[in-house]
Amino acid sequence: MVGVWLELRRGDSYGMRILKYTPQGHVVKHHRGRIPKLAVTAVAAALLGFSGLYLEASAPTEYQVKAAYLYNFGRFVQWPADATAKEKAYFPICVLGQDPFGRALDATVGGQSIDGKQVVARRILTPADALGCRVLFISSSEDGELKNVLSALDDTSVLTVSDMPQFTARGGMIRLITQHNRIRFEVNLAAAERVGLMLSSQLLKLAVNVDRNFQPGTGR
Amino acid sequence: MRFRIQNHSIAAELTWMNLLVSASALLLACAAFAAYDLIMLRESMVRVLSIQAQIIGANSVSAMLFNDPHSAESSLAALKAGPNIIKAEIYTPDGLPFAGYFRGHRRKTGPLPKIPAGQTEAHWFKNKELIVVRRINFQGKPAETVLMESDLRQINNRLKRYAAVVFFIVVACLAAVFLMSSFMRRSIAEPLLRLADTASIVSRDKDYSVRASQVDRYNELAILVKSFNEMLDQIQERDAALKSAHAELELRVQERTRQLAGANKELEAFSYSVSHDLRAPLRQIDGFSNILVNDYGRHLDAEALRYLNLIRNGARKMGQLVDDLLNMGRIGRQELTRRPTDLNPLLQSVLQDMQPELEGRQIEWRIGALPTLECDPGLVRVVFVNLLSNAVKYTRRKESALIEVGQAAHGGEVVLFVRDNGAGFDQKYAHKLFGVFQRLHRADDFEGTGVGLATVQRIIHKHGGRIWAEARVNEGAAFFFTLETVRHGAQSRALDEAAV
Amino acid sequence: MAHSEVEIVLVEDNSADLELTLYALRQSHLVNNIHIARDGAEALDFLFCQGQYAERAFLLPRLILLDLKLPKVDGLEVLQAIRNDERTKLIPVVVLTSSKEQKDIVGSYQLHVNSYIQKPVDFDQFRQTIQQLGLYWLVVNQTPFSS
Numbered sequence: 123m124v125g126v127w128l129e130l131r132r133g134d135s136y137g138m139r140i141l142k143y144t145p146q147g148h149v150v151k152h153h154r155g156r157i158p159k160l161a162v163t164a165v166a167a168a169l170l171g172f173s174g175l176y177l178e179a180s181a182p183t184e185y186q187v188k189a190a191y192l193y194n195f196g197r198f199v200q201w202p203a204d205a206t207a208k209e210k211a212y213f214p215i216c217v218l219g220q221d222p223f224g225r226a227l228d229a230t231v232g233g234q235s236i237d238g239k240q241v242v243a244r245r246i247l248t249p250a251d252a253l254g255c256r257v258l259f260i261s262s263s264e265d266g267e268l269k270n271v272l273s274a275l276d277d278t279s280v281l282t283v284s285d286m287p288q289f290t291a292r293g294g295m296i297r298l299i300t301q302h303n304r305i306r307f308e309v310n311l312a313a314a315e316r317v318g319l320m321l322s323s324q325l326l327k328l329a330v331n332v333d334r335n336f337q338p339g340t341g342r
Numbered sequence: 343m344r345f346r347i348q349n350h351s352i353a354a355e356l357t358w359m360n361l362l363v364s365a366s367a368l369l370l371a372c373a374a375f376a377a378y379d380l381i382m383l384r385e386s387m388v389r390v391l392s393i394q395a396q397i398i399g400a401n402s403v404s405a406m407l408f409n410d411p412h413s414a415e416s417s418l419a420a421l422k423a424g425p426n427i428i429k430a431e432i433y434t435p436d437g438l439p440f441a442g443y444f445r446g447h448r449r450k451t452g453p454l455p456k457i458p459a460g461q462t463e464a465h466w467f468k469n470k471e472l473i474v475v476r477r478i479n480f481q482g483k484p485a486e487t488v489l490m491e492s493d494l495r496q497i498n499n500r501l502k503r504y505a506a507v508v509f510f511i512v513v514a515c516l517a518a519v520f521l522m523s524s525f526m527r528r529s530i531a532e533p534l535l536r537l538a539d540t541a542s543i544v545s546r547d548k549d550y551s552v553r554a555s556q557v558d559r560y561n562e563l564a565i566l567v568k569s570f571n572e573m574l575d576q577i578q579e580r581d582a583a584l585k586s587a588h589a590e591l592e593l594r595v596q597e598r599t600r601q602l603a604g605a606n607k608e609l610e611a612f613s614y615s616v617s618h619d620l621r622a623p624l625r626q627i628d629g630f631s632n633i634l635v636n637d638y639g640r641h642l643d644a645e646a647l648r649y650l651n652l653i654r655n656g657a658r659k660m661g662q663l664v665d666d667l668l669n670m671g672r673i674g675r676q677e678l679t680r681r682p683t684d685l686n687p688l689l690q691s692v693l694q695d696m697q698p699e700l701e702g703r704q705i706e707w708r709i710g711a712l713p714t715l716e717c718d719p720g721l722v723r724v725v726f727v728n729l730l731s732n733a734v735k736y737t738r739r740k741e742s743a744l745i746e747v748g749q750a751a752h753g754g755e756v757v758l759f760v761r762d763n764g765a766g767f768d769q770k771y772a773h774k775l776f777g778v779f780q781r782l783h784r785a786d787d788f789e790g791t792g793v794g795l796a797t798v799q800r801i802i803h804k805h806g807g808r809i810w811a812e813a814r815v816n817e818g819a820a821f822f823f824t825l826e827t828v829r830h831g832a833q834s835r836a837l838d839e840a841a842v
Numbered sequence: 843m844a845h846s847e848v849e850i851v852l853v854e855d856n857s858a859d860l861e862l863t864l865y866a867l868r869q870s871h872l873v874n875n876i877h878i879a880r881d882g883a884e885a886l887d888f889l890f891c892q893g894q895y896a897e898r899a900f901l902l903p904r905l906i907l908l909d910l911k912l913p914k915v916d917g918l919e920v921l922q923a924i925r926n927d928e929r930t931k932l933i934p935v936v937v938l939t940s941s942k943e944q945k946d947i948v949g950s951y952q953l954h955v956n957s958y959i960q961k962p963v964d965f966d967q968f969r970q971t972i973q974q975l976g977l978y979w980l981v982v983n984q985t986p987f988s989s
Binding site for chain 2: 187190191194197198236237304305307322324325327328
C-alpha cells in the first residue's frame, strides 16, 4: 500500500510524503518532497472539475474548508437589524475578485440557510455590488485595491473575510490563516463592531488573534 | 429465635414483640424512603449529566465546526471539577471521536453507543457507571454528539450515609421503644405476674384465703382477676364444707366404732358368761341323771331308765350346741389375717387330725393338687374340718365311700371343692343349707347341730369368696367355694390338671 | 372335820357342782382328806391360817382344785395369792372350771397354774377326768413336799 500525504504549509509549496505500508500497516518506505502549491491546486482543480461528487467525499480541500468556514462564520455573527434591507430572504455569501473556491462554495452553501434566510453564493466584480452581501470573501487578487474596497464598504454591515496577508491589519475583519495543517483565522473585532456586527464569543475563542483596538486609517 | 422467646416471661416477650415490630416498621419505612431517594438520585444524576452534556455541547459546537479539537478539549477540561466524571467525549456527526476529557489522563475512547432513533438522548446504568449520550444541534442542524460517563460514587456515598442514618435511627428508636415497653410491662405484664404468683402461692400452700389484687383499668385482665378471686371464694367455701363434712364423718365413724366396740365387748362378755354359766347346769343335769342311773338304777324300771337317758342326751346335746355357738361367735369376731398358704399340707394335717373319726371306715380319698392362696390358714382349716367331717358323716351309710377334694377352674376363678357320694340332699332345699341350726336331715339319721355350714359360710364370706352346693338325694353332695381370685401363677398348671 | 393331813383343797361355790365333784372323787376313793372352801376368801383363810382358821396349824395340802368363778375373791386372785406367798408358792394348783375361754386359760398359766381342766358336761367323762386327775396328781406326780 502506498499513501501520499500533502502537508499544507505557508509559502508557495506543499510538502509531500510518500509512505509505503506493509499489509499489517507498518511503514516501510518514506519519501519526502515538495510540490509547488500551484501545481497541486491546478491538479486539485482539475480533479475537482473531473471527479465532482467523488472528490467531495474524500478529505476536503483547502477551499472546501474555507467555504465551510465562510458558511459557519455566518452562523456565529449577528447583523444589525436594519442591515441590507434589500434582500431579506437571502443570505448572500459573495466572492470579490478571482474566485478561488470554484464549485466548493456552491456545494457547501447549497440548500443551507442561516437564520431562516436561504444562503446563496455570489461572485461580484465591484465593491459596490457587495452592499447586499452578508459575508464577503475578498480574493487575494484584490490585494492592491484593498484600501478602496474597504472604504467602499465603510458603513455597510458586511463581514469581510480574506486570506490575503495583513488583511486584518489593513482593516479587514477576519483573516483565514493556515497553521499547523489547519485553517485558522484571526479577527479584527473593532472593525466588525464598528459597523454593528456582533461576533459570538464562541467564535472569538477559536481565533488565533483578536484585535479589539484597531483604529481605521492608521493601517494598524 | 422462636423457641428462645417461648421460654421468656410475658414481659420479655412483649418487649421483644415491640422491638421486633418497631424495628420492622422502621426498616421498611427507611428502606422505602431510601429506595425512593436513590431513584430520585439516579434521575437527578442523569439530568445533571445531561445538562453538563448540553453545556459542553453549546460550548464546543464552534470548535467542532471550525475543527478545533484543542479548544473543545480545553472546555472539557473544566470537568475535572467533577470527581465523579470518568470521561466526556465529543463525537463528530459521523460518530468519530473528536475531543475528550479523561479522568486520570487515561485516554479510553470507545465507539459511540447508539441513541435510539427519534430520541435526542439516551442513558445507561451498567458496569457501575452511568453513561449519557446526547445529540447536540446547532441552529437546527446536528452538530455533534456528546458522551458523558460518570461513576456511581454519589449513589454509593448516599447509600452509605443512609445505612449510617438508618442504623442510628433504628438504634435510637429501639432504645425509646425499650423504655416505653416498661410502661407496657406495668399495665399488662405486672398484673399477669401478680396473678400468676398468687395462683402459685395458692397451689403451693393450699391457702385458699389468698386473693389476687385488682387491676385499676377495666379490661380482660380485670375480668380474669375477678373470676380468679370468685373461684377462690368458691374453693374456700367448698374446702370449709368438705372439712366440716369430714369432721362430722369422723365423729360419726368414731361413734360407730365406739358402738361396735361396745357391741363386740357385750358379745364377748355374753359369750364368756354363756360358756361358763350355761355349762354348769348342763353338767349338773347330766351328772345327777347319771348318779340316778348308777345308784338307783336297780330301783327303776326300763321306762324310767329310758327317760333318764333322754335327759342325759338332752343335756349333752345342749352342751354341744353351746360349744358350737361359741365357736361360731368367736370365728365371727376374729380378724382375718391373710398369708400365702399352701393348702396341700393344711389338708393333710386336717386329715391327720380326723384319723380317730375314720377308724373302721372304708373311705376312698381322691385328693387333687391344691393351690397356694392368700388366706387365713386357721379359718380355712376350720372350713376343711367342717366340710370333711360332713362328708365322712354323710357317707356312713355307703359301703364304699368316696370323698374327693380338689380345685377346678370356673370362669377364670379358682374354685375348691369337697365332694362325696353319700346321702346327698334335695337341691330344692339348698338355700337352707347354710342357715344357723338348719338341718336337712333328721337328727336320728345324722347327728349334728346345723352350725357347721353356717360357720363355714361365715369364714368364706370373710375372705370375700363364695360358697354353694350341688347334690342329689342318695347320690352325694359337692360343696364349691372360692377364697378370692388366685394370686400365684403356679396355679395355672394345677388348673389345667384339675380341669382334666 | 379333823385337821389331819389335808391332801386336797377343793374350792367350789356351786353346791350342785360340788356334790357332783365329790361324788366323782368318792368313786375314785379320794375323799378322805379333802377340805372344801365355798369361796375364794375362805380358801385363802384356810390356806394361810387366818380369819376363821387362825387356830389351824400351818399345813400344805398336796393339791388345790380351784374353780374360777368364785364369789368374794375370784379364782385367779386366789391363784395369785397362792403364788405370791413363799410358803404356798409351790403347791400344785389345778384349775377346774366350765370355762374354755382363752383369757382364762392364758391368765391361769401366766399365774403359774399347774394344770387347767374344763369340766366336761358329760358326767361319764367328768368322772373319768376326776379319776385321772386324782391319780395323776396324788399318786403319779411327785410334789416338792414329801411327807
